[in-house]
Amino acid sequence: MERLRFFATTVIGLEDIAAKEVENLLNGKVELDMGRIVFEGRPTDIYLLNLKARTINKVFIQLCHSKFVNLEDIYKLAKSLDYTWIINPEQSFAVRTQRLGLHNFTSMDVSRVVGQAIIDAYTDAARKRLKVNLDAPDVEIYCLVRDDEFLMGINTTGSSLHKRQYRVYNHPAALKPTIASAMLKIGGYSSESFMLDPMCGGATIPIEAALEARRIPPGKWRSDFAFLKLKVCSPREFEKFRAEILAEEDLKNSPVIHAMEKSAKHLKGGMENAKKAGVYETINFKLGDATRVEDYPDVKFDLIVVNPPYGLRANPKEGVRRLYESFLKTLRTKFTDATLVLITAASKRFKEAAESVGVAVIDERKIWHGELLTSIFTCKT
Ligand SMILES: C[S@@+](CC[C@H](N)C(=O)[O-])C[C@H]1O[C@@H](n2cnc3c(N)ncnc32)[C@H](O)[C@@H]1O
Structure with a gap:
């Protein structure tokens, strides 16, 4: 061929x-x-x-x-x-x-x-x-x-693949699903992982984890791919191909994925997104504060993937450093030897907070989230 x-x-x-x-x-x-x-x-x-x-x-x-x-x-x-x-x-x-x-x-x-x-x-x-x-x-x-x-x-694509069709609730600081998925890969996520996003917002990270665990292709809901009009492609061949890929879905798989959020409005929005993505029942949603030990689910998580506030909108930068410190302290108290993958544009504040709490930063990777230079940190609690 x-x-x-x-x-x-x-x-x-x-x-x-x-x-x-x-x-x-x-x-x-x-x-x-x-x-x-x-x-x-x-x-x-x-x-x-x-x-x-x-x-x-x-x-x-x-x-x-x-x-x-x-x-x-x-x-x-x-x-x-x-x-x-x-x-x-x-x-x-x-x-x-x-x-x-x-x-x-x-x-x-x-x-x-x-x-x-x-x-x-x-x-x-x-x-x-x-x-x-x-x-x-x-x-x-x-x-x-x-x-x-x-x-x-x-x-061959048309509009970017990061525009997943499940996003019915638009969180004001939503993470690109492609970045969420990459963060899961950085953390070594698999369907065997015990995964938590403790500041889940519109639930992009837990939804991407659930799609991965259940082998649900993220392009499943799209019908406007640009390749459908290209001479080298055939809509009939594509339908056959699509059916084969959908047959690989593992909808019986029940991964351990938890999502916590302190805003009831965002939590509800995250649930709506998860419903639209067909993974609502695989994600355990909970209203809670990520800085309070007692709010966490009683599960021994080995992977925490999170997109906390950057302090660019409501919170002044000092406030975000306090949030990071108190969040990291809570993680250390609650989980030993878990991998934390975290994205922030306030990388200096995060590094200061990690150092003061004694959380080891294993890796920092700079990426562009839209117009914003951000860092993805990998840490051990
Ligand atoms: C950057 S947003 C997350 C966006 C999300 N990744 C998405 O794609 O929709 C950060 C979220 O953290 C939540 N948050 C801030 N402080 C928190 C805390 N102490 N506990 C739990 N959630 C918190 C905010 O309400 C906000 O929804």
Whole structure:
């Protein structure tokens, strides 16, 4: 079967976690780049990754990766490609460009030049002028211009996979599910783990754990994948594939997953999200304060994964340090030798709190959560 070159985008700082996940899913080698991973696969891997991958944002079929000097080079590179195997003559397309570095042209210029090159190449090959539709194209072409590097690919995903369909309650400080899933992987989560999120908010972390434990693919609820319109994919083949993947679900598995939250409103919202994700009955929800030993469930947890407040909104920074200290003290009192995986943008405050309480930080990994530089800490209680 034909092999394709792919790249997939992920959160900057989580490339190795995404690479490992894709290596496991495809049983092949994956290379790392900044904010993306690169690999080879079969056309059907488009279905597999979009349905099952938990830590990537979008999957692209790579069309071109080359050095360039000026816009004319970019035109020549894009014009030299064959698009007839991927776009039907009656389909519309759009080019979206991301530009990083210093150039004497804009990202709009790149989109315009590449768009013209695609029209010219298609007209030469198939005697048909393709339509451009910038608002709702059938096929979206992505270009990255980074310094003297030009990368071009076809978006097989559509909108990012981090937008899980189960989020009916939007917590104001919700964590991206792809990051939640990566944190679980960092903590070595398995369906055998005794896992707790003691500040669960909208329950992203416990829901991602339950989906993983029950082998429920996070793309299960999506029907708007961009690949459904690509010439290399077939909706019928996808339906068959999807049915096979859904047959792997293990809905009888009862993992030990607990979620605690001090706000009744957020707890209720988290429960709604869990219901929508079909994992409500696998998660033990509890109203409680993570700084109070007596509020914790009487379970010997071995993994605590948490996204506490960063102190950027309501709490001033000193307040957040006090919260971190009192939370870590409580964890130390209640659990010995548990792994704690915690994400925060207030990394200095967290490190000060960990040091003053005597919690050992084993690892700190910097990642971008949207516009915010955050750290994922791995600690032992
Ligand atoms: C950043 S949010 C968590 C968001 C969540 N990960 C999500 O994706 O929806 C932090 C949550 O911690 C809760 N919280 C703050 N202090 C707490 C405490 N002492 N005990 C329990 N929950 C607390 C807040 O109410 C808030 O919902």
